[in-house]
Amino acid sequence: MTTHLPNDQRSQLEDLYREMDPSALTPLWEVLAALVKPEPRPQAIAHRWSYDEARGYLMRAGDLISAEQAERRVLVLENPGIRGQSAITGSLYAGLQLILPGEIAPCHRHTQCALRFVMEGSGAYTTVDGEKAVMNPFDLVLTPNWQWHDHGNPSDKPMIWLDGLDIPTVRIFDTTFSERLDDKVHPETAPAGATLATYGGNLRPFRGSAADRRPAERPLFHYPYVQWRxxxxxxxxxxxxxxxxxxxxxxxxxxxxxxxxxTISAHVRLIPAGFETRPRRATDGAVFVVCEGRGRARIGDTEVELRERDVFVVPCWQSLVLQADEDLVLFAYSDKASQQKLGLYKEESQ
Incomplete structure (x- = not known):
């Protein structure tokens, strides 16, 4: 409450607040300005994570705890403005996961939606409801909510990917559920790549036919780098x-x-060498991965250098300008899908 009040009135109000506090009542007028703001002021801040630095810590963790012991051996990318919330923005989670040669991350499912964006390694897999997606660098693999998934690495090299989930969004509604499969891996239900071959070419089987076996509302879960690039x-x-x-x-x-x-949208961008984008801001909080090239990002008043495989975050309603020293290829995911469903999304370009 910013209005100046006479001392006697303020004293009486504070007495009233103390008396009603045990009844779990609080005055809206004291907090209204913080609840209904003129424009977004997120607590999350712009930040860049060096992939090389994070990878060093992740490999050290690999020497100390197995994927099975951890269930998921992941380093959470915590936004410095909201530490302790396991969040990279107010609504999104990000973490770097390591699967070493010969390891299996046990099968489970949960209400949170997840995506995997491969950072390093080839030949490991994510199994979704019994079908393997064999992964290569910069592939996008989805594990939609409540679908069984496990991970394994039969290759001879470490496999690292970025996990993106809507954990903070689900936490808002207190609707988290999860289950573990009794077996470490899901029984095979289709050959690896069957879904990509069936649904990945802007064609799909006739609905209800014998070939139409994936969930009707979300049939495709593998988007390979070779195709999107x-x-x-x-x-x-x-x-x-x-x-x-x-x-x-x-x-x-x-x-x-x-x-x-x-709840999650994803896209890719190519900024040609020497090009600088004009300022643009949007209400979705976005997480970016540098797939190729070098350059800089100016996020509000913060400028960060961009190198291959680095991760950076653009909080809600922060202006973004990208400058490319070399052809700059970026992957990003955001909460735009949630915001559009709720009628909250807004963008502005200069």
Whole structure:
């Protein structure tokens, strides 16, 4: 409450607050300005995580605890503005997961939606409801909410990927459930790559036919780098560049053309060497991975250097400008899907 009050009135109000506090009552007028703000003022801040630094700590953890002991051997990327919440933005989680050669991360499922973006290694897999997606660098793999999933690494090299989940969003509603499968791995239900071959070419089986076995609302869960990078290259060769986004493509759900997960959207961008985007801000908090190239990002008043495999976060309503010293290829995920469903999303370009 910012209005200046006479001392006697303030004293009587404070007496009233003390008396009603045991009844779990509190005056809205004392907190209204903080609850209903003129514009977003997130507690999360702009930040960059060096992949090389994080990888060093992750490999040390690999020497100390197994994937099975940890269930998921992950280093959480905690936003410095909201430490202790296991969150990279107010609504999203991010973590770097390590699976060493020969390891299995046991099968479980949960109400949280998750994506995996591969940072390093080839030949490990994520199994979704009994079908393996064999992963390579910069592949996107989804584990939608309440679908069984486990991970394994039969290769001879470490496998590291970025986990992106809506854990803080689910926490708001107190609706977290999880289950573990009795076996470490899910029984095979289809050959590896069957879903990608069936649903990944802008075609799908006739609904209700014998081949139509994936969930109707979310049939595809593997988006390989070789496909999306080629699409981005072709787009850059023929399409006009957007001054605020560069060349940008959104990942879509082939069932309805919408976002890949109910609460999470994902996209990729190509910023050509020497190009600088114009300022743009949006209400979605976004997590970016540098797939290729070098450059800089100016996020509000914060500027960060960008190197391959580094991760950076752009909080809600923070202006973003990207500068590319070399062709800069970025992957990003955000809570745009949630915000659009709730009628909250807004963007602004300069």
């Amino acid at each position: 080629q699409a981005l290259t072709v787009m850059a060769q023929s399409a006009a560049i957007d001054p605020h986004l560069g060349h940008a493509l959104e990942f879509t759900n082939p069932a309805d053309g919408g976002p890949v997960l109910p």
